[in-house]
Amino acid sequence: MKKVSAAVKETTAQLGLKMPFILIEPGRSIVGPAGLTLYTVGSVKKIPDVRTYISVDGGMGDSPRYILYQSRYEVVCANKAEKERECTATIAGKCCESGDLIQEWTSVQRVEPGDILAVLATGAYNYSMASNYNRIPRPAVVFVSRGESRIVVRRESYDDLSRNDI
Numbered sequence: 001m002k003k004v005s006a007a008v009k010e011t012t013a014q015l016g017l018k019m020p021f022i023l024i025e026p027g028r029s030i031v032g033p034a035g036l037t038l039y040t041v042g043s044v045k046k047i048p049d050v051r052t053y054i055s056v057d058g059g060m061g062d063s064p065r066y067i068l069y070q071s072r073y074e075v076v077c078a079n080k081a082e083k084e085r086e087c088t089a090t091i092a093g094k095c096c097e098s099g100d101l102i103q104e105w106t107s108v109q110r111v112e113p114g115d116i117l118a119v120l121a122t123g124a125y126n127y128s129m130a131s132n133y134n135r136i137p138r139p140a141v142v143f144v145s146r147g148e149s150r151i152v153v154r155r156e157s158y159d160d161l162s163r164n165d166i
Helices: 002-015 028-034 065-069 158-162
Strands: 036-047 051-056 075-077 087-092 101-108 116-120 141-145 148-153
Touching: 051 101, 065 101, 075 101, 101 116
Parallel strands: 051 087
Antiparallel strands: 036 051, 036 116, 075 116, 087 101, 141 148
16 A cells, blocks of 8 residues: 555656545455355266366355356365365356356365365455355355354354245
């Protein structure tokens, strides 16, 4: 911010302009990296000479940005983070839709059912854009600080989804 401010002051002075009022809303650049989304691996499907799919217990309902704008995320197997990423895979959600993807052609450690995938920098919009597509309850939101965790949004239940049904 100081560099931006100094550059604006210098440029306006050189051009003889009045110093403008500038408001910067960094939003995603601060909040995005602060969050991550965790998924449990359900299965791994290797199609020789085509691609490898890793299915997870979430998808486009809780992480819509990839299918909407092909947002790139870094994916890491949280319980194998120290291992080399030697697999290129497509991370697929549980909705059985052709577009239910978290990432395509991403580099990740070799995974197996039960492993935990962490999709990094999802803090900015995933929760606010999440939906109950296919009547799937949204996951909980957990804040972690200094080794302590607390639930700030409870996981939805099927009762939550049907509460307004008549």
